[in-house]
Amino acid sequence: MLDEFGPFEEWEVSGMSDGGEIKAQAVFLEESQARNAAAVLDGKRLPFSKSRRLIAEVVTSVRFDVLYRVEADERFKTIEEEMGIVVILDAWLSQLQVFGAEGRQEQVAEALDRFVKDKVSSLHFIPLDQENGLELRGDSERGLQELRSKLGKDKVGFDESSRSIVIHGSENDFIKAKQIMARGQPGPSRDRLMQEQDCEICLCEAEDPVMTSCKHVYCSHCFVNMCYAASAQPGEIGIICEGDEGECGHVFEFFEIRDLLPSETFEDVLQESFTTFVQTHQEKFRYCPTPDCTQVYRVASQTEEPPPTYTCNSCLACICTGCHAAHPSLTCAEHQDQTSGGLQALNTLKKKLGIQDCPRFITT
Structure with missing residues (x-):
């Protein structure tokens, strides 16, 4: 019965209860398939029993990731x-x-x-990468001990899966850790080279300099402002190096931007980029209409009929992805007729003319 409405990922059947009921749960690939199945099958007589009816309901599950230590x-x-x-x-x-x-x-x-x-x-990550000049001096344990002695034992950790130093502290602790690690690199490399170059944006001696993979140097605050400005620009999202008087053209990759920006700033840049993208692609994405809800859903294409329903995982509102209104159990046309007053006008006219509804049909 269920496979008529679309494929599903999971199928689970529980044992029979004392009242002779059997519960089953199906997880469809699309929410609209589950809603269609519930609307059609709920209350339907079971083929193997004339006295029993099927109860079909849509169950919405929401998962939250909570950091608790x-x-x-x-x-x-x-x-x-x-x-x-x-x-x-x-x-x-x-x-x-x-x-x-x-x-x-x-x-x-x-x-x-x-x-x-x-x-x-307070969580900051420093990926270990030879290209960006951040490697632990000597063996890893000695390098971690040096950081812990300078910042505090409880402020420094190591994540094996991402090969990253984890700093539990302020942004100043994060910057200090990067400076300690950069000073540990052999030869005259990054620190001295960066101090000898001017910022590619303000053209002054770089303050708290950062060097990109294309070997251009920026003041840290100039680089942050450049990332903010680029993320707020409409069109294709990309942060491009302004080196060589704007002729460099190197597009910074996601991981490079993450490594060069403080963690909190990086999150803000990502959020700004996402907000700009949604605002400039209203034909594809919309915000949930519930006040203060920040969830985003994908707009139904013109070929999808009926448009699928989106259940917000934050406020649990059910929204039509076609007309962007909440109208459970109604089509878009029926909802528009109700809100425009068409149904009310029809009922008023029937009452005035003495017309009654057919008992076999219901006007909605």
Whole structure:
């Protein structure tokens, strides 16, 4: 019965309950296929039993990635002791419940807000790459020990999967770590070469210089501003080197931009690029119409009939990807007729003329 509506990824059948019911779950490739199946099959008589009917419902699942560490518990305990309150984590509702004396709510909220913001912005990654001049001096363990001795034992880690140094600290700690690693490279290479060159944008001696893979040098703040400006430009997204008086033309790859920018700035540039892309491709992408919702969905093509329904994984609104309105169980034409007042005008006219609906058909 279900395969008539499209292919599905999973099929799971549970055992029979005490009431003789059997539950099954199918995961379709497309949400629209699941909704069509539920609309057609719900309440349908089962072919093997005249007295039983099928119950078909669409189930929406939402997954959230939550960063939670032991250090969060330790920080909560510190806040509890300092302010004389109790903090309880409600994982089901994704909430922090605070119990304590009245009048301290604002202080507690500020302390928790500072803690969350510090944790979000405190992770920085430095990929180990000979091309960008960032390699650990000597063996890896000695190099890590040097960083830990300069920054603090708890601020430096190593991610084996990405071969990256992980800095748990401020942006200044991140910059200092890169400087320590760059100083450890043999010969006169990067640091001295960068100090001897002018910035390709402001044409002054480069301040806190960065060198690109095409061997051009920028002030760190000039490079950041160039990335921001390029990400906000409409059209094809790309950050191009301005070296050789704008003649270089080298397009920076994703990983190079990530390595040259601080982590928080890199995230901002990505967000700006994404926002610009969506705004300049309204025929392909739209924002969820729910106020303050930032989710994006793909617009249905003109050949898709009926247009598939998109369920927002943030606010759970069901939106038609064709007319961009919420009208469950209605077609786009029926919804437009209702909102334009056509149905109301028809009902008024029928009442005025004394016309009754046919009992076998329903006007919607």
